[in-house]
Amino acid sequence: MPAGFQASSLFLPVLDMRVSALLSGRQAAFAWRGRRVLRGLDPGPSLSVSLSSSSISQRSQVYRSQVLLSSPWATQFRLKSPREISSESIRPLTLHSRLVPSRNSSNASPLFKMAEPNPKDGYFSMGPNTLKVPMALFARNRQRLAEALRSHAKTPDNSVVLLQGGGDQGICEGDSSDVGPIFKQEAYFHWAFGVLEPDHFGAVDVTTGKGVLYIPRLPKEYATWMGSIKNLEETKERYRVDEVRYVDDMPNSLRELQKEPTLLTLNGVNSDSKKQTRPAAFDGMSEFKIEPNHLQPIMAECRVIKTEMELQALRYASKISSEAHKSLMRQIKPGMKEFQCESLFLHHIYFYGGARHVCYNCIVGSGQSGSVLHYGHAGAPNDQNVEDGHIVLFDMGAEYYRFCSDITCSYPVNGKFTDKQKVVYNAVLRASRAVLNAVKPGVNYKDMHLLANRVMLENLLEGGIIQGDIEDMMKVNLAGKVFQPHGLGHFMGLDVHDVGGYLEGHPSRPKGPGVGNLRTARTLKANMVLTIEPGCYFIDYLLDEALANPELNKFLVKEKIAEYRNFGGVRIEDDIIVTETGVELMSVVPRTVDEIEAWMRGEGGELDLTNKI
DSSP states (O other): OOTTOOOOEEEEEETTEEEEEEOOOSSOEEEESSSEEEEOOOSOSEEEEEEOGGGSOSSOSOEEEOEEESSTTOOOEEEOOGGGOOTTSSOOEEOSSOOOOOTTSTTOOOSSOOOOOSSBTTEEOOSTTSOOEETHHHHHHHHHHHHHHHTSTTOOTTEEEEEEOOOOOOSSTTOOSSOOOOOOOOHHHHHHHOOOSSSOEEEEETTTOOEEEEEOOOOTTHHHHHOOOOOHHHHHHHHOOSEEEEGGGHHHHHHHHOSSOEEEOOOOBOTTTOOBOOOOOOTTGGGSEEEOSSHHHHHHHHHHSOOHHHHHHHHHHHHHHHHHHHHHHHHOOTTOBHHHHHHHHHHHHHHTTOOOEESSOOEEEEGGGGGSTTOSSTTSOSOSBOOTTOEEEEEEOEEETTEEOOEEEEEETTSOOOHHHHHHHHHHHHHHHHHHHHOOTTOBHHHHHHHHHHHHHHHHHHTTSBOSOHHHHHHTTHIIIIIOOSOSOOBOSSSSSOSOTTOTTSOOOOOSTTGGGOSOOOBOOTTOEEEEOOEEEOOHHHHHHHHTOHHHHTTBOHHHHHHTTTOOEEEOBEEEEEOSSSEEEOOOOOOSHHHHHHHHTTOSOOOOOSOOO
16 A cells, blocks of 8 residues: 555455454555455554444355464454354454544545546546547437438427437346346447446437436445445436436436427347347336337438547547557567467556457457457457467457447567568558558448459469469459458447448448458448458368369469468458548558568557557
8 A cells, every 4th residue: 555545444345244444554455365365564553353243144154254464463263153243253453553543533534435437527538548538429429310310201200219228237148147247338329328337218309409318216225236326416417418317207207308209219130230229118118109110220320420529539449459459569479378469458458548348359360260250259269379480360459438449460470471471461461552542432332342352362363372364253253252251341430340331222232252241332431430351361161162163263273272271361450430532540550561570579669658649
């Protein structure tokens, strides 16, 4: 503990017992694994421990706890049952130090204070050197949604948008334990309200754009386990909405917004995930007129085009991810495990960037693992060796306040490309740069996918891996059937594969390997955010099929293909904003062979830990 530290009562769980300890000293440290260890206490006058029998569960018959001190005055105690607890059960421990005032003293200060609210003063932030995201971002989104609905001829009169936020969940579907993952808000609800907690609802009056947040009425016991309960005014101040009410008051509140409201709820399928959105549902909903199909396509289209405030948040997520990738490039060593590389990335984005989450499971593939497009799942959990001579494919992206990034870097573990690695890497890099140079408003994204395929094939032909005429290869879709079975990229925002890819009135999904996996085929507009991620992989299953197919095998140089078995793959993924004249590249990492080798040697500057964008 820092010099000058003054402690009052400390409440920590001891199995099912509540322990209150008065401590003094400058270097106290605590560890808890069924026992408490206090080390490094300066000699001091008093350490007292008290137990409250009312807080002890009646279910257990035997209670044991131990207080160990790294000093000559160590003591321990054992309690068999709640009935045995009395004032004589615990002997005071007396040490030589300063006297600490009791909890009831007028000048006592609590050891732990409730954390500062976040968001606060109209902004979400994770502290110094992290981005302040304004609550005005979500207010603007609510207004944009209301404006879009008002301008649509089929929007019913007296409409009120009703959204239901995400709820707590178990570890997996069907899980019966009370332990779940760290909560992440449902994206549509977050887009409109920016709320961090589960079990909320939100309404937007289409006529006025007024936003009302509905919070659960929590029992007083919540404060014991989960922290202070925010009241209506505190919640309104945090999220800067027009009004806050309790969920159980929602029916009355909705009628106050509109006398006879029509509730617009989300109902549809996400064209990316193929998952159904969850329409809002509450007790008493049957008394209202419901329109379930009108809202989702209009709201999804609002999410496709980003405001400048949203772009700032996305720039920040990409910035800290870029620096994390660069940090890992300098720390990677042959002999590491893939998950150790993953941990270095995770440490950087959280420690320096305040990003508690990643947007998707990290894909950390070395050698042949790099040919598995969505490596890192439960059946292939980043657990292989990172070997000298391997080329790695690291696809990882930080998430900050649910704003996503998605960056892939490929490079040799030892920091030096072989000639063989250069052939594949440069083929992908040139495809990437060809697309970046061509993207602008009015360009069709499917055409960009085909451009990347063409440039990559031209470079594989130059490298001697394939043979024949490029036009003939494009006709049979050689790239999609063999070397790049995924699409060029995707929209990105509050979901890493963001919504809006295949809405009504826009091009439908193309057919065929590779191009059929494109997550959108739309014509690009300014302020769309996408990834550009061409790749080239040597996947045994696809190579075997191609070699057995007369339409394809004539293009493959069999000896070269055999050399590249077990190579893995290369993907180069960048995050971009479509501007009025071209692109803004948000991901800034070493990309050319020379840049990567110099950076991994320690040349080319230092990491930017200021996170300025």
